[in-house]
Amino acid sequence: MTEHLKVKVDAGVMEITWNRPDKKNALSNDMYRGAAEALEKASADPSIRVALLTSEGDSFTAGNDLSVFAAASSGGEAPQGNRYITAIAKFDKPLVAGVRGVAVGVGTTMLLHCDLVYVATDAKLSVPFVNLALVPEAASSMLLPARVGHARAFAMFALGEPITGAHALELGIANAALPAGEVIQAARDGARKLAQRPLGSLMATKKLMRNPEAMLAQIQTEGAIFAERLRTAEAAEAFTAFRERRPPDFSKV
Amino acid sequence: MTEHLKVKVDAGVMEITWNRPDKKNALSNDMYRGAAEALEKASADPSIRVALLTSEGDSFTAGNDLSVFAAASSGGEAPQGNRYITAIAKFDKPLVAGVRGVAVGVGTTMLLHCDLVYVATDAKLSVPFVNLALVPEAASSMLLPARVGHARAFAMFALGEPITGAHALELGIANAALPAGEVIQAARDGARKLAQRPLGSLMATKKLMRNPEAMLAQIQTEGAIFAERLRTAEAAEAFTAFRERRPPDFSKV
Amino acid sequence: MTEHLKVKVDAGVMEITWNRPDKKNALSNDMYRGAAEALEKASADPSIRVALLTSEGDSFTAGNDLSVFAAASSGGEAPQGNRYITAIAKFDKPLVAGVRGVAVGVGTTMLLHCDLVYVATDAKLSVPFVNLALVPEAASSMLLPARVGHARAFAMFALGEPITGAHALELGIANAALPAGEVIQAARDGARKLAQRPLGSLMATKKLMRNPEAMLAQIQTEGAIFAERLRTAEAAEAFTAFRERRPPDFSKV
Numbered sequence: 001m002t003e004h005l006k007v008k009v010d011a012g013v014m015e016i017t018w019n020r021p022d023k024k025n026a027l028s029n030d031m032y033r034g035a036a037e038a039l040e041k042a043s044a045d046p047s048i049r050v051a052l053l054t055s056e057g058d059s060f061t062a063g064n065d066l067s068v069f070a071a072a073s074s075g076g077e078a079p080q081g082n083r084y085i086t087a088i089a090k091f092d093k094p095l096v097a098g099v100r101g102v103a104v105g106v107g108t109t110m111l112l113h114c115d116l117v118y119v120a121t122d123a124k125l126s127v128p129f130v131n132l133a134l135v136p137e138a139a140s141s142m143l144l145p146a147r148v149g150h151a152r153a154f155a156m157f158a159l160g161e162p163i164t165g166a167h168a169l170e171l172g173i174a175n176a177a178l179p180a181g182e183v184i185q186a187a188r189d190g191a192r193k194l195a196q197r198p199l200g201s202l203m204a205t206k207k208l209m210r211n212p213e214a215m216l217a218q219i220q221t222e223g224a225i226f227a228e229r230l231r232t233a234e235a236a237e238a239f240t241a242f243r244e245r246r247p248p249d250f251s252k253v
Numbered sequence: 254m255t256e257h258l259k260v261k262v263d264a265g266v267m268e269i270t271w272n273r274p275d276k277k278n279a280l281s282n283d284m285y286r287g288a289a290e291a292l293e294k295a296s297a298d299p300s301i302r303v304a305l306l307t308s309e310g311d312s313f314t315a316g317n318d319l320s321v322f323a324a325a326s327s328g329g330e331a332p333q334g335n336r337y338i339t340a341i342a343k344f345d346k347p348l349v350a351g352v353r354g355v356a357v358g359v360g361t362t363m364l365l366h367c368d369l370v371y372v373a374t375d376a377k378l379s380v381p382f383v384n385l386a387l388v389p390e391a392a393s394s395m396l397l398p399a400r401v402g403h404a405r406a407f408a409m410f411a412l413g414e415p416i417t418g419a420h421a422l423e424l425g426i427a428n429a430a431l432p433a434g435e436v437i438q439a440a441r442d443g444a445r446k447l448a449q450r451p452l453g454s455l456m457a458t459k460k461l462m463r464n465p466e467a468m469l470a471q472i473q474t475e476g477a478i479f480a481e482r483l484r485t486a487e488a489a490e491a492f493t494a495f496r497e498r499r500p501p502d503f504s505k506v
Numbered sequence: 507m508t509e510h511l512k513v514k515v516d517a518g519v520m521e522i523t524w525n526r527p528d529k530k531n532a533l534s535n536d537m538y539r540g541a542a543e544a545l546e547k548a549s550a551d552p553s554i555r556v557a558l559l560t561s562e563g564d565s566f567t568a569g570n571d572l573s574v575f576a577a578a579s580s581g582g583e584a585p586q587g588n589r590y591i592t593a594i595a596k597f598d599k600p601l602v603a604g605v606r607g608v609a610v611g612v613g614t615t616m617l618l619h620c621d622l623v624y625v626a627t628d629a630k631l632s633v634p635f636v637n638l639a640l641v642p643e644a645a646s647s648m649l650l651p652a653r654v655g656h657a658r659a660f661a662m663f664a665l666g667e668p669i670t671g672a673h674a675l676e677l678g679i680a681n682a683a684l685p686a687g688e689v690i691q692a693a694r695d696g697a698r699k700l701a702q703r704p705l706g707s708l709m710a711t712k713k714l715m716r717n718p719e720a721m722l723a724q725i726q727t728e729g730a731i732f733a734e735r736l737r738t739a740e741a742a743e744a745f746t747a748f749r750e751r752r753p754p755d756f757s758k759v
Contacts, residue, residue: 116407134707142715150621150653154600172404196503199503201482202383206407209403222714232706248704251702446665452756454741457641458635462651462660
């Protein structure tokens with residue numbers, strides 16, 4: 001288990017905490033794998049009734065650590081993001097999140113799989129996959145338009161501009177928007193409240209409300225296109241520009 | 254026909270009124286059956302152009318009368334709630350509702366099948382199926398997330414907390430929120446306005462907008478799980494605690 | 507090409523402008539066909555990255571020119587509205603709209619196919635198909651309930667009342683609501699911003715977000731019912747009343 005992830009269980013709630021605050025909790029393969037394993041354990045263990053996603057430091061997560069792509073492209077370990085996303089899409093018990101600061105890319109798309117979401121009013125949620133010439137993942141190309149409508153979802157994807165936690169509440173992405181200092185406690189209170197409710201009823205309700213098969217199919221479709229796009233001239237220009245700290249120029253690619 | 258239901262027709266509008274105000278219009282098998290039969294009649298009668306659901310007294314309805322379950326479990330009549338819900342899901346003419354006070358359980362889920370919904374600003378809509386260790390019904394496990402998004406729907410189901418009529422308007426569950434004293438008249442005016450419009454066009458429009466087959470399939474799926482859950486230790490604890498007027502303890506079941 | 511449509515290309519953006527301001531940009535067969543051909547060209551031409559729909563004069567469009575129906579019923583050219591709607595549903599590059607004044611019928615339903623929508627705060631969007639005893643088109647019977655919920659969509663269709671641009675923003679039909687004098691420039695700025703982003707990524711993202719097959723199937727279903735309804739006594743009464751400038755009376759048809 002990596003030091004960049006903390007997992008503890010208290011009163012039926014498994015709290016999974018991104019713990020790499022010096023890197024804004026950018027998600028490494030170890031963190032993805034650890035979180036996926038924790039969720040699988042939470043699902044299998046009858047004493048665990050609720051899972052809770054939180055973070056150390058100012059940020060929820062800056063998203064995928066770019067080292068993951070670097071490792072994969074140099075013959076290293078395959079990215080584990082999909083394993084985590086699959087675990088979250090399949091997770092059959094209540095899943096709660098507490099989000100402060102930035103939630104970039106998968107940091108926002110994972111919230112679409114959560115059952116209760118508490119955000120800081122000034123949190124910044126963004127899905128800037130197009131900035132890197134990529135495409136949405138985690139079934140967000142299906143879930144975000146369904147949640148907020150096509151036009152708003154397209155703007156979030158295509159322009160990459162963040163929305164605040166306050167706006168996420170209005171759009172139904174979050175259940176509550178609070179001062180940043182109160183978010184984690186509110187999320188813990190929400191998780192604990194769920195842990196005191198009848199688990200069988202909650203699980204049956206969640207199952208009736210969701211269609212994990214459709215989500216997993218969309219994740220697969222997105223993943224194939226994501227992989228193709230990593231090899232495009234557009235993506236090469238985006239990554240080069242990012243490394244060279246200049247704006248990308250897509251006019252000729 | 255039970256005295257707890259009033260049905261009258263005026264100017265092409267059939268008004269179906271829950272009339273058991275001393276029990277907050279808790280729905281008995283007679284009321285369910287009467288309302289289902291009225292809707293079936295309204296569908297078949299070409300002189301009826303619109304159906305309108307209203308109530309006597311302070312409440313829309315406190316939901317399912319618990320005597321329905323009691324009767325069924327002691328070998329009496331099977332619950333008629335499903336017959337009513339099926340009738341409402343199949344109803345092919347415009348359906349309007351006027352809601353004051355509490356709308357508990359089926360009182361709220363039936364609104365998801367209505368075409369125009371007028372609520373009191375201070376109405377209280379709730380779907381607390383999990384409080385009784387049960388699951389959502391009336392296709393609400395599909396319709397409510399589609400209407401308000403997964404996170405808000407999960408909170409409504411799992412925590413059982415009511416939302417106000419004003420909030421229901423913001424969420425698109427209602428078309429208008431008004432002072433309680435004006436709701437029934439506004440709903441009647443809306444129904445009458447629809448009755449003056451071309452019925453064939455309204456029916457064809459409603460048919461294009463909805464998917465009753467998907468709703469009826471979901472109602473059946475929910476019903477099977479609902480029946481299973483009535484026999485669980487969780488439900489036994491919930492009903493016992495309710496009778497004993499103590500908070501339920503689900504930690505050991 | 508008709509003078510009632512302007513098409514120009516600048517910096518990767520094809521701007522398609524309804525140009526029949528003296529008729530509130532009512533859409534004729536020539537305008538429908540011209541816009542469909544322009545979109546087909548924009549899709550095929552790699553130098554065009556974004557299409558933008560705008561209008562001359564005070565109105566976006568008053569909708570279908572009633573002369574289209576008249577021509578069809580007297581053995582003239584078949585209505586070309588479906589060709590345009592099909593082109594817009596199939597369009598695979600980003601599509602932006604700038605809307606001032608009235609957007610009636612297809613003027614509003616086409617917005618549901620756009621990716622970014624800029625509206626005037628005081629714009630008036632309406633889908634009054636039932637006023638003419640017809641049914642929704644352009645897959646709006648599917649897209650509008652999905653966007654704003656069944657109850658709000660039913661009210662818009664059945665009562666035919668317009669919503670303002672400000673309300674369209676709240677409902678997620680639009681991305682921004684601005685003073686009328688700023689709308690076209692804002693839409694152009696949005697289109698130009700998209701034109702500078704990676705086109706392959708935008709197209710792949712749009713493709714993942716939408717289901718054109720389902721839209722085209724719904725357009726076909728709606729079209730068959732629309733054609734049937736044109737031949738009903740209700741529609742005859744609606745059109746006669748319209749010509750005679752009196753309120754229609756549907757009570758006997």
